[in-house]
Amino acid sequence: MPLNLASATDTADYVVSGQWSKKALSEGGRLLQAKAVASSEAASFSHVPAQTTWQLSDNARYCHYCPNETIGGLAFPWIPSVPVPLVADMSSVLLAGPLDVNQFDVIYAGAQKNIGPAGLTLVIVRRSLLSQLRADCPASLSWQLAAENQSMANTPPTFAIYLAGLVFEWLEGLGGLSAIETLNQRKATKLYALIDSSDFYSNPIEPSDRSIMNIPFTLADPALDNRFLAEAEQQNLLNLKGHRSVGGMRASIYNAVPESSVDALCAFMTSFEQRYG
Numbered sequence: 222m223p224l225n226l227a228s229a230t231d232t233a234d235y236v237v238s239g240q241w242s243k244k245a246l247s248e249g250g251r252l253l254q255a256k257a258v259a260s261s262e263a264a265s266f267s268h269v270p271a272q273t274t275w276q277l278s279d280n281a282r283y284c285h286y287c288p289n290e291t292i293g294g295l296a297f298p299w300i301p302s303v304p305v306p307l308v309a310d311m312s313s314v315l316l317a318g319p320l321d322v323n324q325f326d327v328i329y330a331g332a333q334k335n336i337g338p339a340g341l342t343l344v345i346v347r348r349s350l351l352s353q354l355r356a357d358c359p360a361s362l363s364w365q366l367a368a369e370n371q372s373m374a375n376t377p378p379t380f381a382i383y384l385a386g387l388v389f390e391w392l393e394g395l396g397g398l399s400a401i402e403t404l405n406q407r408k409a410t411k412l413y414a415l416i417d418s419s420d421f422y423s424n425p426i427e428p429s430d431r432s433i434m435n436i437p438f439t440l441a442d443p444a445l446d447n448r449f450l451a452e453a454e455q456q457n458l459l460n461l462k463g464h465r466s467v468g469g470m471r472a473s474i475y476n477a478v479p480e481s482s483v484d485a486l487c488a489f490m491t492s493f494e495q496r497y498g
Contacts, residue, residue: 222308222327223252224358225365226350227282234258234281234305238297239266239290240466241310249285256281266293268427272301281305282353283326289314289432291334292464294424294471296432300324306350313434315343316392316476318402326350334434335476337385341378392476401476408474408483409433415487421498422490439469445497446470456489458482 227233231253235246237260249255258277259270277284283306289296291313301307306326315328316335322328326347333339344364351365360366366374395401413431416422422438424431440446449470453461463469474483 222283222285222329223249223255224362225346225354226306226308226327227253227353228355229253231282232256232278232280234275234278234284234303236260236270236275236284236286236301237262238269238287239293239295240464241290241292241312242285242287245285245287245310253282258284265425266290266295267425269295269297269430272299277303277305283308285310289317289434291432291435291473292437292467292471293426294432294435294437295426295430296434298429306347313475314432316398316401317405317434319398332381332385335388337388338381341381341385404480405433405474405476408478408480409436411483411487412436412472412474415490419494419498421494434475435471435473437463437467437469437471439463441498443468448497449493452493453486453489456485458486458489461486 223233229252233249233253233255235242235249235255235257237243237246237257243262246255246257256278259275261268261270284301284303285308286297286301287310289311296314307324308327309325310330311328312331313334315330322345325345327350328345330336330343331339332341332343336343346364348368351368354363354365360374392398392401413424413436416424416438421441424436424438440449446469450462461470461472463471472486
């Protein structure tokens with residue numbers, strides 16, 4: 222982004238709502254004057270910073286945010302309104318439901334959550350911004366060069382693109398983005414309802430700012446964490462360990478996770494609580 226949108230002396234605004242936007246701020250700082258205009262880190266990233274608290278710069282070249290933070294399980298329930306180009310890291314939420322791309326100036330995403338294999342990346346950029354790249358931007362990172370060559374300035378990752386195409390066809394067969402959003406909301410609602418109705422499980426995120434893709438939760442007794450994970454694995458419920466930076470558990474229920482898997486997780490969690498709660 223800095224190489225395509227700003228010079229080294231320019232300022233860019235970053236909203237820090239979790240680990241990925243925090244990393245983006247750090248990386249941006251290597252290439253320009255990156256400014257954290259809002260952060261909920263002091264509250265352990267438990268909520269989205271209210272836009273009324275954002276201290277936007279007068280001369281920013283863009284404003285960056287992450288609509289869905291996978292590690293903390295936090296999501297923006299609204300799209301920011303800012304006077305500069307809005308840039309969004311949608312790696313973990315793109316294709317989770319309908320999206321008006323016209324409300325953004327740049328959307329970028331790794332494919333590995335809802336699109337296809339890791340290694341494929343996607344950028345949607347407003348054409349009027351393509352001419353702003355700086356002189357030291359490598360050709361391989363130039364959005365303008367990619368656009369001029371229909372994303373084939375070099376050999377594209379053909380197999381990854383082919384698999385992404387199959388995913389798109391699958392989504393269309395389900396009824397499109399509206400249908401998958403309904404399914405995703407239903408999956409998340411089931412799991413959050415179980416957590417909220419229990420004194421044994423808890424979720425740290427403000428209910429209005431909860432992700433429907435990534436649902437972290439903790440047990441009342443952390444000493445049971447390893448037993449929970451071991452017994453879950455025996456039931457073929459895998460990769461539930463929370464990110465090492467936050468601990469606890471995390472269920473990532475992306476598009477490819479069927480509702481039956483969420484039902485199985487809920488049944489196991491209920492059983493585990495009955496036995497150890």
